[in-house]
Amino acid sequence: MQQLFTTLLTGLTLGMVYAAFALALVLIWRATRIVNFAQAPMAMLTTYVALVLIEAGYSYWLGFAAALLSGLVLGALVERFVIRYVDPRSEINPVILTLGLFIVLHALAALVFGARYRSFPAPFGLRGFQVGDTTIALTGFGIFTILSVLAVVVLLVLLFRYTDVGLKMRASAFNQEVARLLGVRVGRMLTLGWALAAVVGSLSGLLIAGGGLVHPSFMDGVVVYGFVAAVLGGLDSPVGAVAGGLILGLSLSLVSGYVGSQLVSLAALAILMAVLLVRPGGLFARVRERRV
Amino acid sequence: MLSVRDLTAGYGAVTALDGVSFDAAEGEITAVLGANGAGKSTLLRTISGLVRPSRGSVTLAGLDLGTVPVEGMAAVGLAHVPEGRGVITELTVEENLRLGALGRGGRVGAADLERAYSLFPILAQRYRASAHVLSGGERQMLVIARALLARPRVLLLDEPSLGLAPRIVVQIFELVQTLVRADGLTVVLVEQNARSALSIANRGVVLNLGRVVVSDEAAALAGNERLRHAYLGF
């Protein structure tokens, strides 16, 4: 019982991080039909920005804010000056481009920040709370992880549902031509979409790094789990991405706790294949479009 | 109001429009007719800037539209309802409508929505529904209502009757006529359904293989039996 509880709490925390990363992938996929493999090194770079500031003596929170802000800028720059120039009709060009970006950003980080492991601080405790004489697997940083991802999800929902700019972003994502004819500056909306996605990606980078080690490939494993989570949720749905992240986090934690931690990657692959076989549109695929 | 001169455009090696000229007078309905592939949609797409012409010009009340980006057309008073309707099915009915008003830079006022809902009562009943549950006729009404929320001076309609039951077509054409009478709207109505289109239009332009065959009063076109058989299919 105690072990199940611990496993579930670990899974929940992990799932929230996957959810954030999946959300970043989904935001970009929805707007530009591109799986942004470069999301991992982008988040890695912005985490380094935080680390450099923190090591220079600034507070954790200043580093945290600077990382999110540099994510915003980096995402906008990548869209405006790289992605904007790929032929949108090509299926493979954007993929190659984001993989190329992946490699370039890696090299850049190794060059600027060095390839060694550096430890990254956490703003809250990393030890489980004590209840009586048992320790719960939920740490202060774990709670912060869950709450910060929840906050981002709520903010994004509010933005998309209730603001004019959110409506324009959704219109641009769903039908560029119609949006343009209605006067929406689609290019700006795509830039903004990439920028916001990179902020969410940066958050996941900070959450993974907290209390752990940072090096140029520290996010590379997350891109795989984030991608699986996004596919679980149907790639098109932000809510699906969050649910997919949670399902994946919980399942992998159960596998790790009860079967064996060496089977975790294999389990992720098995879940991905099972979903693609049974529900290729994701677990939350919408009902079919009505034909008229 | 809208003046098209020597407009020539194509897709790569294909020339879809070849030296097209015509005028759409203010407060009138100008029907653009012709068989499938005649270049009607390309004409509208070139007017609204989705296709850039290789020659010729379009002016709206004297303003050269060649210098206006697609995103700027709503603000200068041009609305284009594309073929296949262009409802954004992932959004709700009301979100589609709000989008129409955002284009001209404004917010959708309660009065705007009220007017849209009074012209199209069916939309009022379903404003919170996802647009993908609407029928074909309802979708056509939605895109027309959405276009009107930008308060255009010129409305380009690409085959609004496509795939709709005759009863619904009559309803929609009557509505377009009402709008023109009430607001002095200028309409360019692209149709394959030439008979219905000429029944509400003031003038008609017949296209074939990207060129203007004839342009005349709607009644004269409808009365020309040879033309009807050769190009209009009725």
Ligand SMILES: Nc1ncnc2c1ncn2[C@@H]1O[C@H](COP(=O)(O)OP(=O)(O)O)[C@@H](O)[C@H]1O
């Ligand atoms: N996107 C496109 N690419 C290449 N050719 C096109 C494209 N759209 C239309 N055409 C061609 O241009 C010509 C005119 O098409 P269109 O303007 O759609 O005619 P209509 O609307 O009168 O049916 C046709 O020969 C058509 O095949």
Ligand SMILES: [Mg+2]
């Ligand atoms: Mg057409």
